[in-house]
Amino acid sequence: MSQAFDPRTGYDEKGRMAPKAYDAILLASFGGPEGQDDVIPFLRNVTAGRGIPDERLEEVAVHYRTNGGVSPINAQNRALKAALEAEIASRGLEVPVYWGNRNWAPYVNDTIEEIYAAGHRTVLMLSTSAYSCYSSCRQYREDLGVALRETGLEGKLEVDKVRQYFDTPGFVNPFMEGLENSLRQVRSQLADASNPDGEIKIVFVTHSIPTTDADAAGPRDLAATLDTDIYSAQHLAVAQAILAGVPSAAGLEHCLVFQSRSGAPGTPWLEPDINDALAKYKESGVAGVVVMPIGFVSDHMEVLWDLDTEAKETCAELGLAFHRAPTPGTHTTFVSGLVDLLSERLATSEGEAVKEGRVSAAKLGPWFDVCRPNCCVKVMRDGTTKPTIAAVDSTVGVPAP
Numbered sequence: 001m002s003q004a005f006d007p008r009t010g011y012d013e014k015g016r017m018a019p020k021a022y023d024a025i026l027l028a029s030f031g032g033p034e035g036q037d038d039v040i041p042f043l044r045n046v047t048a049g050r051g052i053p054d055e056r057l058e059e060v061a062v063h064y065r066t067n068g069g070v071s072p073i074n075a076q077n078r079a080l081k082a083a084l085e086a087e088i089a090s091r092g093l094e095v096p097v098y099w100g101n102r103n104w105a106p107y108v109n110d111t112i113e114e115i116y117a118a119g120h121r122t123v124l125m126l127s128t129s130a131y132s133c134y135s136s137c138r139q140y141r142e143d144l145g146v147a148l149r150e151t152g153l154e155g156k157l158e159v160d161k162v163r164q165y166f167d168t169p170g171f172v173n174p175f176m177e178g179l180e181n182s183l184r185q186v187r188s189q190l191a192d193a194s195n196p197d198g199e200i201k202i203v204f205v206t207h208s209i210p211t212t213d214a215d216a217a218g219p220r221d222l223a224a225t226l227d228t229d230i231y232s233a234q235h236l237a238v239a240q241a242i243l244a245g246v247p248s249a250a251g252l253e254h255c256l257v258f259q260s261r262s263g264a265p266g267t268p269w270l271e272p273d274i275n276d277a278l279a280k281y282k283e284s285g286v287a288g289v290v291v292m293p294i295g296f297v298s299d300h301m302e303v304l305w306d307l308d309t310e311a312k313e314t315c316a317e318l319g320l321a322f323h324r325a326p327t328p329g330t331h332t333t334f335v336s337g338l339v340d341l342l343s344e345r346l347a348t349s350e351g352e353a354v355k356e357g358r359v360s361a362a363k364l365g366p367w368f369d370v371c372r373p374n375c376c377v378k379v380m381r382d383g384t385t386k387p388t389i390a391a392v393d394s395t396v397g398v399p400a401p
Helices: 036-046 054-065 073-090 108-117 134-150 169-192 211-216 230-244 274-283 301-318 332-345
Strands: 024-029 097-101 122-127 158-161 199-207 253-259 286-292 321-324
Touching: 024 073, 024 108, 024 134, 036 054, 054 301, 073 097, 073 332, 097 108, 108 134, 122 134, 122 332, 134 158, 134 211, 169 199, 169 230, 169 286, 169 321, 169 332, 199 230, 199 274, 211 230, 230 253, 253 274, 253 301, 274 286, 274 301, 286 301, 301 321
Parallel strands: 024 097, 024 122, 122 158, 199 253, 199 286, 286 321
Antiparallel strands: none
């Protein structure tokens, strides 16, 4: 084999896990309502344990109710699952893809029971979140750790997880294409408004998270070497990689902003909010913005509402030209890149990885296959942490980042 995998840990000096004969793939996602009657039960699932009354949930429910009570995320995941299955088959790989959600049907507990009943025993999970923080990585690992206990499958079904893929060409390159097109759209809008030389700002945007979650993201030793938190640093690295691949963006100012803040008003979250930032850009002389939703893999509700509705309306009120680039969705480059990720971990009959090497298009990558001790940890209100999968529980034998 080309890597020296430590038999004590199962991974090598670069943090890569040894390939295995996985017999099933689990596509794990957030989930969303599929009708008006689903909206409040879904939001109760999302906010479970926080004691939020239904009256407050109705304030968020309007986002879904405006769209018939249907979140686009489930349809997007069905499309992604089908695209993954087609790409896997085209490569001659024989491994089925299952789908399970955190907050709505099909629930991950039901899915792993289905996987086990079908005779599978070694599962590789791929989540629909590219970055490192509690909600986008560790919580998925907790979902599986808890599900294995609750279903009685702990010790019977093995579940690992692919690495976070913010840095991969499959994720980064579709945004380059989107940036080029959005720049053309905004320049056209400015020309139509008799302002062809108006200043354009490229606005990279992602989901805001509590600053405590940002500070806990990733390995502590790596975080200590950065000028900002790991979550923000990963997004900034992706932004730089996208800009480097789009010559037409040369010389334009860019920034990283945040959206979808929630929770108690007194709890600090990452800032600035995109709408606050847009007002300041207008005051500074910006004429148009290209909005790049680099924090997301598909055009789900938070993209459609927070960006295509609220941010777009803010730009209209301010008189800013606006265009929002698409997320990767089922772009062929993205789907191919995800199967590359899976292939890094799938073993051939000789025990080698189906695809050797880990390609990275942005700084800080490639990320670890196995999460470090306390990576992205969140202590529950009762002072405990939840069981996880795809992690090491001590520093013994852990390779340096």
